[in-house]
Amino acid sequence: MSLYEWLLFLHVLAAFLLVAGLAAYGALVLGAGGAAARRALAPPAMALWGAGGIGVLVLGVWLALQVDEYALWDPWIIAAIVLWLVALAAGGRLSSELREDRPGSTRLLLAVMALATFALLVDMVFKPGA
Amino acid sequence: MLAIIRPDGWNGPLLVHVGGAMALVGALVVVLALGVLPAYVLMRAGAEWIASEEAVGDEAWVGIGYGVSEAGLLLILVATGLAWRTSRRAAGSPGRAVAVIAGVLLVAYLVAIWAMTAKPA
Numbered sequence: 001m002s003l004y005e006w007l008l009f010l011h012v013l014a015a016f017l018l019v020a021g022l023a024a025y026g027a028l029v030l031g032a033g034g035a036a037a038r039r040a041l042a043p044p045a046m047a048l049w050g051a052g053g054i055g056v057l058v059l060g061v062w063l064a065l066q067v068d069e070y071a072l073w074d075p076w077i078i079a080a081i082v083l084w085l086v087a088l089a090a091g092g093r094l095s096s097e098l099r100e101d102r103p104g105s106t107r108l109l110l111a112v113m114a115l116a117t118f119a120l121l122v123d124m125v126f127k128p129g130a
Numbered sequence: 131m132l133a134i135i136r137p138d139g140w141n142g143p144l145l146v147h148v149g150g151a152m153a154l155v156g157a158l159v160v161v162l163a164l165g166v167l168p169a170y171v172l173m174r175a176g177a178e179w180i181a182s183e184e185a186v187g188d189e190a191w192v193g194i195g196y197g198v199s200e201a202g203l204l205l206i207l208v209a210t211g212l213a214w215r216t217s218r219r220a221a222g223s224p225g226r227a228v229a230v231i232a233g234v235l236l237v238a239y240l241v242a243i244w245a246m247t248a249k250p251a
Contacts, residue, residue, distance in 0.1 A: 005247065009243065013240070
């Protein structure tokens, strides 16, 4: 396997981890499991979301540098970085709200994470401006 | 008979154990029926769509994708059936089988992600 194939595989794998983290957060926020479910689900949700988030960014930037046709200032890559920041900021705030057990705007934050993640996927597939 | 001869001190842990297993399997049934099967249909419909657009041949990576998809559907259906059966009977071993199948599916999907991205000849 070439370096490009490895990077693409690991980048996509990181995206799957990110979505797995989002699903775990969804079960946490929308499920009726209570405090016990929160204690059980919160650590894997944070780990999957965090590892996936860091993985997609680092491997995505590496891929952009590796492939001659891509540049970091391409509109779709800048859009992806902005969406990544939005998703990860919402995820960080949701995580702290869950950790401190203060049910504030958890559903809104989850919706922001889901929409930003979906928009990231659309951006990665269609690559507008590429 | 077992319930009659079981020491009283075992009842609490047994209740937690069986209750936990029922909650585990119940959650799994819901996740499988409401999450996994609809997601499978979406994934497979998308696969057929992109395959027809790209007019892919019988390359190895396409075969791996279809193989994992079809074997995976069989495992998903078996896991759903086992989870449903276990949720009604509170039995232990089918629940363990569901967990093993979920593990096998995760490994198979990892291989499929690799095949879809690396596209081995």
